[in-house]
Amino acid sequence: MSGETEPQGVSPLRLDSIEAVLQALQGVGYIADRALATVIFLALRMGRPLFLEGEAGVGKTEVAKAVAALLRRDLVRLQCYEGLDVHSAVYEWNYPRQLLRIRLLEARGTEASDARAAEQQLFSREFLVQRPLLRAIDPPGGRAPVLLVDEVDRADEEFEAFLLEILAEYQVTIPEIGTIRAKEPPFVILTSNRTREVHDALKRRCIYHWIDFPTAEREYRIVTARVPGIDERLAREVCAVVQRLRAMDLYKLPGIAETIDWAAAMVALGRREIDPESLDQTLGCLVKYRDDLEQVRRSGLRELVSEVKAPAAR
Ligand SMILES: Nc1ncnc2c1ncn2[C@@H]1O[C@H](COP(=O)(O)OP(=O)(O)OP(=O)(O)O)[C@@H](O)[C@H]1O
Ligand SMILES: [Mg+2]
Structure with a gap:
């Protein structure tokens, strides 16, 4: 390996040309055409999310799996659906565990002066449940994963606006804990089956590609x-x-x-x-x-x- 620093998101594999990306994809079982290999190459190089649209079953979701495999990164998948809210997508508090801890504290007869400390403890990372977006920003293993936001057209428009914010900053603010910022941004792939048009603002942030049926x-x-x-x-x-x-x-x-x-x-x-x-x-x-x-x-x-x-x- 040379001593130079690699662009973020580019794996130790030398993905330094469109041809190399094409070959690497084939190596993990994904047979792409040159147009798709080009946008993947560019998205990796430029550190931009990739937005893939196309008919059902043309291989959109599989692109994310293949890219994760060839970069040897974890794949974090957020499956979108109508009514998907920030709690299911970003984080939740582990209520059953919090309740258990409260009971324990009660049984011990916590003093009023300890109550504040107890509350802080209850809303610490120990009781935080990471959902896909937080996991992508603050990965347990430390290495930035590939984040797949699958079928974003199924989510509500409000969620789309929220996603836009996340993709702009790669950070999440949890009132009780503070702001968690990605040390290294994940490589993001969004897919849509075009059941509705996704806003231009979201597309503008991404490199867009329409996946056609194959020859x-x-x-x-x-x-x-x-x-x-x-x-x-x-x-x-x-x-x-x-x-x-x-x-x-x-x-x-x-x-x-x-x-x-x-x-x-x-x-x-x-x-x-x-x-x-x-x-x-x-x-x-x-x-x-x-x-x-x-x-x-x-x-x-x-x-x-x-x-x-x-x-x-x-
Ligand atoms: N280029 C490809 N090379 C190898 N396998 C592929 C390719 N494209 C698609 N496949 C295979 O086709 C199947 C469908 O692909 P995938 O689920 O990614 O499609 P999709 O576009 O996400 O569909 P949907 O819109 O229904 O979610 C998968 O089993 C995948 O392995
Ligand atoms: Mg799919």
Whole structure:
């Protein structure tokens, strides 16, 4: 290792080029395209949060897991939902433990003069329960983790404003304890499925990237990486079918998760290539709405299968 200090968040691995990031991601099983590797490289270099948007199942959450693995950092995940409040996201007091301590103090017959000290003790770090945002700012192991704020579009707008504040300062103020500031900022990845637009102010703070469905070639590489032992031909045909389904006007297009599931199902059924009967039996791995199922079946499974067969195999 050279003696120079590394930019914050960059691991001992030499992530000094887009190519290096691409390779490192592949090393932890994430098959990215160059555009995604570029924004990850930039976010690490510039110490900025990464904001990932895209359809369901295109690999947004997995980016955070992969980046944590390649940086060899812990992953702290905050799953957002409607009604998520600061207490569930940042910290809570351990009430049962506090109560126990109060009982103990009562049993000992605490003097009035001790009451103030007892109160201070009850609101000390000993009784503090760290939730994901505080854990990311004040990690137990000391090293800044990767913080995943997953599906931020599901949280309320007030929470979004609060998040903006945290991302600006990487600090949390707890009235009873004081301000806790991150020694080293975590590497932050936010994801959104775009069920609503996230405010510009939050996006502005981040490096933004839209993750598209993969090309057939990249999806083939993902399938062979994720479904060990799959036949090359089956993997190609699986990806070709999925590409065609994504060109249809379905309510919910299959994501990469569905492709992997379907490929694994075909392997479990002992298939080495696709055929209309197996497609019919396993269509539920790919398409999860009744109307979509009917539409795909109406469009003709036999035709769909014959279209994706390599000319020599037809
Ligand atoms: N580029 C990739 N390389 C390897 N595996 C991938 C890739 N993209 C997605 N996957 C796999 O696809 C699955 C779905 O990915 P993930 O859960 O990250 O999608 P998502 O975009 O977060 O979906 P959702 O919007 O439903 O939360 C995971 O099992 C993941 O391992
Ligand atoms: Mg996700």
